[in-house]
Amino acid sequence: MAVSLHHIVVDAHDLPGLAAFWCAALDWRVLSEKEREVVIGTDPSAPTGICFMPVTDEKTVKNRLHFDLAPDDQDAEVERLLALGARRVDIGQGEARSWVVLADPEGNEFCVLRPRGSLIEFAD
CATH class of the missing domain: 3.10.180.10 (2,3-Dihydroxybiphenyl 1,2-Dioxygenase, domain 1)
Structure with a gap:
């Protein structure tokens, strides 16, 4: 199947x-x-x-599933997404991470990563 x-x-x-x-x-x-x-x-x-x-219910807790976006230029992409209506959020990720946590206009968290070469390439 x-x-x-x-x-x-x-x-x-x-x-x-x-x-x-x-x-x-x-x-x-x-x-x-x-x-x-x-x-x-x-x-x-x-x-x-x-x-x-x-x-109809309101979002009350951190998402259990989120999107990770991998742009060519992380800083430029964060600024573009903020201009579209995203906002920065703190979910306890700390300052020294390689990703930026944003929320869409309804509060759904997502991450903007540094550029990636594969699906299994990770960095802190």
Whole structure:
């Protein structure tokens, strides 16, 4: 039996707004927009996309799952994401880390890493 990762689902209050942020952040586009679901990705045949689904409850704790973004230029990318509406957050990561922790407009944490050469290349 074959299986693949289809969507990463993100709970949201403002589906179009959060989808617009992540489209700008990732240079993706909205592929489908319905009242209770917005799907973004590179194109409809891409292997994986992000699906935003509505919730009514407020976010209260640190995410158990988050995105790691690996740009060519970490400092420039952090500034670009802040201009798009992200904000810096402290989740206890400390000052001496190689990544920067930000939150999207709804408070979902994500990391901006230094440039990477592979999926298994890690640095503190």
